Amino acid sequence: GSHDPTSLRTPIVAVLGHVDHGKTSLLDKIRGSAVIEGEAGAITQHIGATAVPLDVVSSIAGDLVNPDDFDLPGLLFIDTPGHHSFTTLRSRGGALADIAILVVDVNDGFQPQTLEALDILKRSQTPFIVAANKIDTVPGWNANEDSPINATYEAQSDRVSSRLDESLYEIIGNLSDEDFSADLYWRVQNFQRNVGVVPVSAMTGEGVPDLLAVMMGLSQRYMKEEMEIDVQGPGVGTVLEVKEEKGFGTTIDIVLYDGTIKADDQIVVGGMNQPIVTDVRALLQPRPLAEIRTESRFEKVDEISAASGIKVAAPELADAMAGAPVRVVRNRELDEVVDEVEAELADIAVDTEEQGVVVKADTLGSLEAMADALGEAEVPIVRAEVGDVAPRDISVASTAEEPKERAILGFNVETLADAEQRAETEDVTVFTDEVIYQLIEEYEEYVDELER
Numbered sequence: 001g002s003h004d005p006t007s008l009r010t011p012i013v014a015v016l017g018h019v020d021h022g023k024t025s026l027l028d029k030i031r032g033s034a035v036i037e038g039e040a041g042a043i044t045q046h047i048g049a050t051a052v053p054l055d056v057v058s059s060i061a062g063d064l065v066n067p068d069d070f071d072l073p074g075l076l077f078i079d080t081p082g083h084h085s086f087t088t089l090r091s092r093g094g095a096l097a098d099i100a101i102l103v104v105d106v107n108d109g110f111q112p113q114t115l116e117a118l119d120i121l122k123r124s125q126t127p128f129i130v131a132a133n134k135i136d137t138v139p140g141w142n143a144n145e146d147s148p149i150n151a152t153y154e155a156q157s158d159r160v161s162s163r164l165d166e167s168l169y170e171i172i173g174n175l176s177d178e179d180f181s182a183d184l185y186w187r188v189q190n191f192q193r194n195v196g197v198v199p200v201s202a203m204t205g206e207g208v209p210d211l212l213a214v215m216m217g218l219s220q221r222y223m224k225e226e227m228e229i230d231v232q233g234p235g236v237g238t239v240l241e242v243k244e245e246k247g248f249g250t251t252i253d254i255v256l257y258d259g260t261i262k263a264d265d266q267i268v269v270g271g272m273n274q275p276i277v278t279d280v281r282a283l284l285q286p287r288p289l290a291e292i293r294t295e296s297r298f299e300k301v302d303e304i305s306a307a308s309g310i311k312v313a314a315p316e317l318a319d320a321m322a323g324a325p326v327r328v329v330r331n332r333e334l335d336e337v338v339d340e341v342e343a344e345l346a347d348i349a350v351d352t353e354e355q356g357v358v359v360k361a362d363t364l365g366s367l368e369a370m371a372d373a374l375g376e377a378e379v380p381i382v383r384a385e386v387g388d389v390a391p392r393d394i395s396v397a398s399t400a401e402e403p404k405e406r407a408i409l410g411f412n413v414e415t416l417a418d419a420e421q422r423a424e425t426e427d428v429t430v431f432t433d434e435v436i437y438q439l440i441e442e443y444e445e446y447v448d449e450l451e452r
């Protein structure tokens, strides 16, 4: 490329999909292929993410990616575990991910979390493609390791390729039911208007070259301007997870999407009550695979630039929230940075009423998605917070005047043992689920029962 590479960051790619449809396997396959191509060292494992540089993309994708056609530095993939909500992937103004891969098992088709993922992609207007995974499981499949899709298609019998086509057209039909116009990716002219479906196997690597080529092309073509950042500027990111870590206390896993974070930076993090102002104690990355047996799972780094995933150890992080903003202060006025974090939090805040149900969720993003969905279902909310269902939530719910509002809706959270007991004695009903629309359906059924 002709541009200064330091001014373009790596696009952030979220890998979404229903449990067991093959998100992690797909990333494992990409890592594995890099090892085969002799590029093992070039792929870096981040906290919650995998960075694949352009030359590795190109060596895996072969003829499909000519590195001279691109000036973006590669792709940063974020894996989202099935049990965990990918609604964490939010940032100022919507989606944290620039682009997404929705993984759908060709045998299993659309499932609740597939629909949920689509809903969130729609709301956040994130461009995405569909990886129709596990094509190797079509009965009679003739596997061609790591082959581009057209070559392996040609190697299948008519019966096998028409079986695959049937499954693919079912997925295209499902997408159309959700108001997405979709087609097999090689027929798509405009990826902003149509969703491309890429047949792949995370097991055999078939179609993986195509997947990488499409992602790279899509990013370069439609997202280049958004990738222009001040790499050396103060870092900006989003909290993915708040975690206890032996020897480090409470840490936050963040995805940095702008600037740099340094091991001696002061940072401002969105907290339960107010922004947390603290000093970084350590920036931690997973150790390279070869060193995994050493005493610590992490190694310290001095600084890291966007786009990247990193664990930040710092004091006072106990109240940090998943989905909240993180900003480096460095040469800026502290007050100004605190104001920015406050404004971002206010932006996400859920409007509550005098009366209504209590809502708990694992992240700010999922709380926002819950509030949206409850708004559409015309269910008022009295209190909405990030965190597990705790005794004080039961107390709040127990003051409701209407029986249907003596309820707590928890998305991707646990009910603490003492809260469970309290709910029993206070006659409060707690609903929990890992799929938003199912949670709301359960609650609506309950209300129907009450009113019958």
Ligand code: GTP
Residues within 6 Å of the ligand: 017, 018, 019, 020, 021, 022, 023, 024, 025, 026, 080, 081, 082, 083, 133, 134, 135, 136, 137, 200, 201, 202, 203, 204
């Ligand atoms: P969660 O993180 O739990 O949501 O699951 P996931 O989407 O990351 O799925 P994962 O990669 O863990 O794969 C689930 C199972 O499917 C594993 O047993 C994989 O070996 C298998 N699997 C994934 N991709 C393929 C594929 O392309 N072909 C075949 N035959 N099996 C696959």
Ligand code: MG
Residues within 6 Å of the ligand: 023, 024, 025, 079, 080, 081, 082
């Ligand atoms: Mg997984």
